[in-house]
Amino acid sequence: MRMKAAALAAAVSLSVVLAPVAAAEPSVDKFGGWNHLVDNGGQVITIWKITDLKPSTDTIPGYPLAGKLWEATAKVRAAKGTVTPIIPDFNARANGASYPVLWQAATPQGISGATLQQGDTSWGKLYFDVTGPAPTSVVYNNGVEDLLVWK
Template structure:
C-alpha cells in the first residue's frame, strides 16, 4: 500500500512538473465527472495549448479494420478533440480502452478508416471528430483512458451502468463524488 501511495504521488508530481492541467469536466456537481460524453481538458506547461477531449459511445464495432489483422474483436468509441487554445495535434496513440479486470487495449491508430478520427493538427477553435478503434482480445472494455506516457491516466471516461473496475491506476482527479466510481480508490 505504501508503494502504491509513492507511485501515485510520483505520478501526480510528474503531471505537475510537465504542466499538464488536471482534467476538468463540465458535468454538474453530483454526477460523474468522467462519464462518457463529458469534456475533459489537457493544458501544456505554459498554458499556450489547451485541448479538450470528449469520448462517447464505447461499443462493439460493425466496421472493418482495413489492412489490420484483428487478433480479437473490433470495438470503437467516438472521440472529439477541440483546440481550445493554440494549435493542437491529437496524440491518438495515447488512447486505450480498459476492461473491468484491468486489461488494456491500445487504440488502433494505424487503421486507415474514413470513419477514424483524423490525426492532423487543428487550429484554435476547430474540432476534430471520428472513431477510435480497439482490438479486444479478452474481456469487454468498460472505460476509455488517455495517458501522457506515465502509468496514470490523464483523462478517463466511464460511468456506464454499474462499474466494478478495480482502480489499480489512480486517477489525478477526484472520484469521491462519482456515484459509479466511489470506493474504487481503495
C-alpha cells in the same frame, strides 16, 4: 559553525531532490463529458469528448484482428493554441486489461491526427482490438500516467 551550515544546506538540498513527485489525479468524466488537457504551462488546451464505447460493425481493411473490434466516438477541439491530437495515447480498459487504440489503422471513419488551429474541431472513431473482457472505460495516457478517463 560553517561546517554545520554547509551540512544542513546539503541535507536540505538532498531532501528536495529526493522528495517524491506527487502525480496529479486524472480528469475523470462520464462518457459524453468533455475533458481538458492542458500542456505547455497553459499555452495549449485540448478538449476531448468520448462517447459510445461499443462493439464495432466496421471493418478495417488490411488489419488482422486478434480479438473483437470495438469503437468509441471521439471529438477534439483546440480550445487554446495550435493542437496536434495524439491519437496513440488512447486505450480502452477493462478490469486490468488495456487495449491500445488502433491508431495505425486508417479508415474514413477514424479520427484524424491532423493539426488543429485554435477553435477548430475534429471528430471520428477510435478503434480497439479487444482480446479479453469487454472494456468499460477509455483512457488518455501519456505513457507515464493516466491524464483523462471516461467511464
